[in-house]
Amino acid sequence: MVKNKNNGEILDVVLVGFNCIQNQFIRREIEKKNKFRFTRKLPQYFCDDGVPTINQRTITLVSYNVLSNATSELIDFFSQETSTLIVYDVPETGVDIELCRYRGLKGILYQEAPIDHLFRCLDAVSNNDMWLPRKLMVKMLNEFRPYAINYQELNTTLTKREQQTLERIIQGQSNLEIAEALFVAESTVKTHVYKLYKKLNVRCRKEVINKVSNQFFEHSN
Structure with missing residues (x-):
């Protein structure tokens, strides 16, 4: 993590997923902001031997579909207490309460959430807060x-x-x-x-x- 010219933190954001249209859109929108440093990793990257522990100040964006089909190695990796995890593209119906098993979970974004919610979520998480939908909190x-x-x-x-x-x-x-x-x-x-x-x-x-x-x-x- 480095500092920008305005003495504000430039946050490392890692998107875990494939180079699909949706992820390209997320990347483009995030890179418009001068407060994030964006990288993308394939899910397999985190299953390789020797992958370092995620820095606690690095925010990891993972789609719900990736986690739903994740290998045990990937699940174990993101269950680390040092991870800071945001899960996006979560269906509003039938939300999987077992997402709470991820100890680093800080934010959840529904499938229909506007892009503005992503930035508000990132801001909240970067300030050691959480971003959870009201429906999920009630459940x-x-x-x-x-x-x-x-x-x-x-x-x-x-x-x-x-x-x-x-x-x-x-x-x-x-x-x-x-x-x-x-x-x-x-x-x-x-x-x-x-x-x-x-x-x-x-x-x-x-x-x-x-x-x-x-x-x-x-x-x-």
């Missing part, structure tokens, strides 16, 4: 409630520190980051994590996140 709230109740029941078995540790594990924080956030020693965090594993009957962070997220998706189906 998420309705489907999230049973999970919230279940999560609350889970928390009743945990101490306050274990609850705080669990929340930060779900956010992807390391033991050191959790220790700094809670103002405790890293060894203390390791003790909380060990007790969490025992209570949740899991062996690692990935299993913790899967267990909590699976409770949500079991309720949402």
